[in-house]
Amino acid sequence: MNTLQLETYKIAFQEQAYIELNQLIKKQSYSSIFILVDTNTNEFCSKFLSEKIEANVEIEWIEIEPGEEHKTILTCNEIWKTLSENGADRKSLLINLGGGIVTDIGGYAASCFKRGIDFVHVPTTLLGMVDAAIGGKNGVNLDSLKNQVGIIRPPRLVLVDVGYLATLPPEEMRSGLAEMLKHGLIANADDFFSFEDLSQFQVDKLPELIRDSIKVKTNIAEEDPFENGLRMALNFGHTLGHAIESYHMESTSKAKLLHGEAVAIGMILALKLSVEVLQFDSNKCDKASQIIRTYFKTVEFSEDDITSIKTYLKHDKKNSAGNVNFVLLEDFGQPKINCKVSDEQIKKAFAYYKSLQ
Known part of the structure; x- marks a missing residue:
């Protein structure tokens, strides 16, 4: 399927998506790459993505707990600390591999760290593919209130591979x-x-x-x-x-x-x-x-x-x-x-x- 070229970012599908991702990494010469996952996507999806990425820099993985109760500013704080402790700078890239919670919180964390670093969404759920990862909305919940804190900032790329859906209940x-x-x-x-x-x-x-x-x-x-x-x-x-x-x-x-x-x-x-x-x-x-x-x-x-x-x-x-x-x-x-x-x-x-x- 053809890549969708939007005003500020691309949405690429299946194998072409990985080609687009590797071209982006090469073109931007990122100083470091971080991949955000939750415990589920780390177990079921991380190996597949890692085999597709071509990069000359070390890749660091950041794991968070799954579930809406963890879609909070406290989780963002842990992500920011991990980025900082591992030397992330303005030329770092954050790849968000997961469902809507991972892409929402990852996009928000990237948008705020160092006043904004590049990020890529790799949605692994149907909800993420058709909604959460699309449109540039990123944010966290305020207690039980949905998406009360956030920012509208698009990713550099959204990678849609329906193969990830095989891992879903x-x-x-x-x-x-x-x-x-x-x-x-x-x-x-x-x-x-x-x-x-x-x-x-x-x-x-x-x-x-x-x-x-x-x-x-x-x-x-x-x-x-x-x-x-x-x-x-x-x-x-x-x-x-x-x-x-x-x-x-x-x-x-x-x-x-x-x-x-x-x-x-x-x-x-x-x-x-x-x-x-x-x-x-x-x-x-x-x-x-x-x-x-x-x-x-x-x-x-x-x-x-x-x-x-x-x-x-x-x-x-x-x-x-x-x-x-x-x-x-x-x-x-x-x-x-x-x-x-x-x-x-x-x-x-x-x-x-x-x-x-």
Whole structure:
């Protein structure tokens, strides 16, 4: 597949990606190279990447613990200390090998160290490939609040090799699928409905679907790199999705949810809110919701849960002047940003989600 040449960086695929990486290393003459991994990617992916890199300098590995609870400024501090202790300078390169947590935190750490060193993302999860590693957003959580501290700064290169997906458990694949479904709903309904019948799905088409999904995000992010308007459309399903994810992360009685699992719920809620607020076709809402539901487990919410989830909405990054702003659909491929939603409409959306069980 052809490399995507964006305004400030490249996204390269399969074997061509390693050619691009080695050309970058040679051209920039980096003084040192560091590779950030978590314990999982270190075990399952590091050997493969190390065999592909051609470099005349020593490569140092930095390992962090996996999981959202470690996506913090404290982990960044450990990365910075390791970089400093091993002589990293402004001409060093940080390669982030892992899922969305590794690329988010690695990009942020690189962007701040010595006021910014080059970094490359090598996403190893579907979520990382189609979402987290794309678009230049890097950051960490603030306690249980998602991505509250961060910076928008693009990598030099994103390397997409679907071979890494063979290391993933099914739930991690589904987590990434949520973002692909989102891209379909906001921009390309044909891609969304390609997942309607799993029995007809052809695995060999996955690289092409991943590339299509990436193009949806890059087209939007390139037009609005700092999220002043259009890019907010990429947050479809994320307003309540992030609130649900944060609530489950902080609760001692609730099972943790993967990002995609929470966003899948958020998308169904947003589809129903689109019916209530923008008169989105209810039959389309039902059809899309059923497709999403087939891939994700049902989560139960009590009235107390819903009340608690709504308290997290005030931290959503799209908010302005105290208003909670939602991204909703006027139709497939026609998102509308800055929509106002009432408590009663949110209650109806949760009731609708429950009715699908």
